[in-house]
Amino acid sequence: MIETKEEVLESVLNRAINKAEKEKRKQLVSVTKKIEAVDPLHFFEAAKQLGKNRSFWSSTAEDFFMVGVGATYKIEATDNRFKETNEQWQRVKQQAIIHNPYEKPGTGLVAMGGMAFDPDKARTLLWDNFSDSEFTVAAYMLTKHEDEYYLTMNVHVSENDRTSDLTNQLNKKVETLLGNDVNIPTNTVILDKYEIEPDKWKQTVQFATEQIKTSEVEKIVLSRELRVKLNRKAQISTVLHDLLETQTNSFVFAFERGEDCFVGATPERLIKIQEDHLLSTCLAGTAPRGNTLSEDKLLADNLLEDDKNRSEHDFVVKMIEEAISPYCSTINVPREPIIYPLKNLQHLYTPVTAIVSPDVNMFDIIKQLHPTPALGGVPREKSLQFIREHELLDRGWYGAPVGWLDHNNNGEFAVAIRSGLIQGDEASLFAGCGVVRDSDPEEEYEETNIKLLPMLTVLGG
Structure with a gap:
């Protein structure tokens, strides 16, 4: 029966x-x-x-x-x-x-x-x-x-x-x-934007470059906050719909806590484990998209040849390999990155694959991977200390691991960038950049503006 x-x-x-x-x-x-x-x-x-x-x-x-x-x-x-x-x-x-x-x-x-x-x-x-x-x-x-x-x-x-x-x-x-009598609400409109101390943020970038030149720190990632006011309370299902439509090749997520919701579309996978196969990806090094195919290719080629971006990328690839090596075998790392295109940006991309040891749990590896040099810096502890003392915001879950795991030890976590904390008819949006010894504060500021675009767009900006 x-x-x-x-x-x-x-x-x-x-x-x-x-x-x-x-x-x-x-x-x-x-x-x-x-x-x-x-x-x-x-x-x-x-x-x-x-x-x-x-x-x-x-x-x-x-x-x-x-x-x-x-x-x-x-x-x-x-x-x-x-x-x-x-x-x-x-x-x-x-x-x-x-x-x-x-x-x-x-x-x-x-x-x-x-x-x-x-x-x-x-x-x-x-x-x-x-x-x-x-x-x-x-x-x-x-x-x-x-x-x-x-x-x-x-x-x-x-x-x-x-x-x-x-x-x-x-x-x-x-x-x-499972009822069918639901509709996705219409989008909001951004009424006002307020940057949290942009000039002071640029000064912090400059100070970080000076610290890097006189210490063993090689890179410090600094983030900033943009606060926006909406014409009405944001509907999370609408935000998700628009992120899914516009941010292909991304992990779209939302975590609701009462009236607050942390939501975003991140292109950066931290770790995926399915059965005994591990995948971690390096997504570090950023350029805008071009308006034409030829301009897009030129920007991509320049990104592949740019010393600063390649150096940032290599930091992360080496860290991933070192972090997973105690827990994995048969680690495979491609020799050169490729271009990973998104709607507003393109990144340098390297996938790292491996076989996970049977007795390893996902949180052991996440602890070793987080934060990657793309979100913290190099070396990790010294860059984190600088961020604690000088960064102008509490990142909360921004830039941190978000994801899921099941009872069969499958799971996937991403790095929560390209994101925002929605609170009714207001939202805080976050973006950061990697500061090295020759970083220019104005250029880094413009890079964060590009990274803010995905969330600004879906909120009606």
Whole structure:
């Protein structure tokens, strides 16, 4: 006899209730089923009706989407955050009852979230709703993988719960999420922009070049903030829609915390692990796109031959190789970078691949990779110390690892650049650049202006 999806759900819930009764504690249960096609953005927009925080992740080049709604379980860590986050995640996996017959990456029990760039930097109220490390197991998750769609329900059950009641509650929420009566709202318009101390930022760039010339520091990455005022409250589904349309070859993400939402479209993958295969990419060295094919090619050729950009790029490639070598075998690093084109920018790009050792967890490698020289500097600790003392903003989750991991040790994290923190009808946008000994403050300032364009555009600027 073949069980129906309803019978499978009831059977798993029954097992979880029995276990909760036996162990006298709540039991986390995760059930995944295959569903008909549904637009991830419609699912995300429909989730507003449930009044829960939402998470969104897409690898646009691979047509891979994940949408999380609510938080059945939350992992937070401050002290020794990489180790503590991993230990909590391992405990969650061990204790959960997981029914997932498909075993596709991003299905089953999944944690989505991110970390602060530097927990040792003084915090500000801007990032008050975001922890140093925070990952959630969503109550409901939609996963699109290779043109197939999966819905995962995660719920805590207790010994006093009734299977029929739980089933009805879950199905009612799912019906809301899969409903077709939602529309993506119209875009906002930027009414005003306020740069946070641009002249002082340029002075900091100049000071950094002087420090580099008289010390062993080779590179310091400095970021700045642009605050914008909108004509009305931003709708995150609209922002995501426009990022997906305009920022191909990027990771589009959103992490909602109450009225705040950290959202962006980053081209920079930090790490991907699928089965035992690792991929990390270096995306360092930047030039604008041209208005014609010939101008575009000229800019690309100049980027490939530019000593400053090639030096920055090589810093990151060497760091990635050194960082992953204790955890991997068969590491492959191309000898030369290629051009990675985006809508507004083009970058130098080098993919690094390897085989991961069986006993390695993703957070061990993330700890070694973050921050890359493209976001911190060289050497790491001395450049970070300069940033802590002199940078004019609290980066929060900007420039930090954001992503997901599942119970089968698959996962993917990106570096959260080309991003902004949306707060109702206002937003803070962030951009940075790598400062070396011959950097010109005005040129670095103009580079950050280019990097701000993707978020400015989708907010109606």
